[in-house]
Amino acid sequence: MRVRTKQAPTGWKPAPDSDDRFSSGIPDFDRLLGGGFRRGSMALFAMDETVRKEDVDLLLFPTFLNMLYQSRGIIAVLPSRDSPHDFRARMTRYVTRRRFDSRVRVVDYIGEDADAPYVVSLVADRDDPLPDRPSIKKRKAAIQKMVAAEKVVRGGRKRPFLEIMAFETFETLMGVDKSLRMFYYGIKRARDIGNLAVGLLGPGLGSAAGVRRMADTEFALHRDEVGLLVRGVHPSFPAHVVAHDMNAGPPHVAFVPRPK
Numbered sequence: 001m002r003v004r005t006k007q008a009p010t011g012w013k014p015a016p017d018s019d020d021r022f023s024s025g026i027p028d029f030d031r032l033l034g035g036g037f038r039r040g041s042m043a044l045f046a047m048d049e050t051v052r053k054e055d056v057d058l059l060l061f062p063t064f065l066n067m068l069y070q071s072r073g074i075i076a077v078l079p080s081r082d083s084p085h086d087f088r089a090r091m092t093r094y095v096t097r098r099r100f101d102s103r104v105r106v107v108d109y110i111g112e113d114a115d116a117p118y119v120v121s122l123v124a125d126r127d128d129p130l131p132d133r134p135s136i137k138k139r140k141a142a143i144q145k146m147v148a149a150e151k152v153v154r155g156g157r158k159r160p161f162l163e164i165m166a167f168e169t170f171e172t173l174m175g176v177d178k179s180l181r182m183f184y185y186g187i188k189r190a191r192d193i194g195n196l197a198v199g200l201l202g203p204g205l206g207s208a209a210g211v212r213r214m215a216d217t218e219f220a221l222h223r224d225e226v227g228l229l230v231r232g233v234h235p236s237f238p239a240h241v242v243a244h245d246m247n248a249g250p251p252h253v254a255f256v257p258r259p260k
Helices: 027-033 055-068 084-091 097-103 136-154 168-175 175-195 210-216
Strands: 042-046 075-078 104-108 119-121 164-167 194-199 217-224 226-232 235-242 253-257
Touching: 027 253, 042 055, 042 084, 042 175, 042 210, 055 075, 055 084, 055 164, 055 217, 055 226, 055 235, 055 253, 075 136, 084 097, 084 104, 084 235, 097 104, 097 136, 104 136, 119 136, 119 253, 164 168, 164 175, 168 175, 168 194, 175 194, 175 210, 194 210
Parallel strands: 042 194, 042 217, 075 104, 075 164, 104 119, 164 194
Antiparallel strands: 217 226, 226 235, 235 253
16 A cells, blocks of 8 residues: 655646546546546446445546546536535535536436526426426427537537436436436447546446446445445456545545455
């Protein structure tokens, strides 16, 4: 286990992307991945019941920040235990509100923070007699909102961006079959554009097997007495403890092989 001396946080220092990969923002993780996440791929993070929201932040904020600090945008569908406002509050500890608001769009299906400029509201009309079968006009309106959101996150240079997909949200609102069809088309489009899709797979989902078949890489997350553990399923690597990098300071992260 490496020894690090504690220093004052120095802010985020982005790791550059290569021509065919996006850096995870974590040098130790990049090495295990062979240089980072492949462009146009879906990275699946499978979490069990022990994993908390702050654990996901610890592991994935470096990737999110690395994107934002290189003028790449983010479109996010958050887990049920998160909200657009809370997500923004946590992220803006490390990026300015202006950068977040100009580069991040959070897709919302239930009406949370609907008036915020960074929220893409796709809330169904509760007075609609068939809310699960929206009219052609409403579908077109939703598509237009998503197209506008993608234009924002791609920017004037039309750069690839990060897509965060919490599968529990889709499955809860749309059911297994419909959500799997949505995942399929969404992941095919992300590969065509060259985006990075980050999938968050919670425990007990009926769509798990189908989602795993679509993933290019998969990682298992678990928390025990030593902290948050990440294990590579594909590519395979043994469990590592995810910890703050004491040299660079939060939110920089280091991987430490799990003590035996």
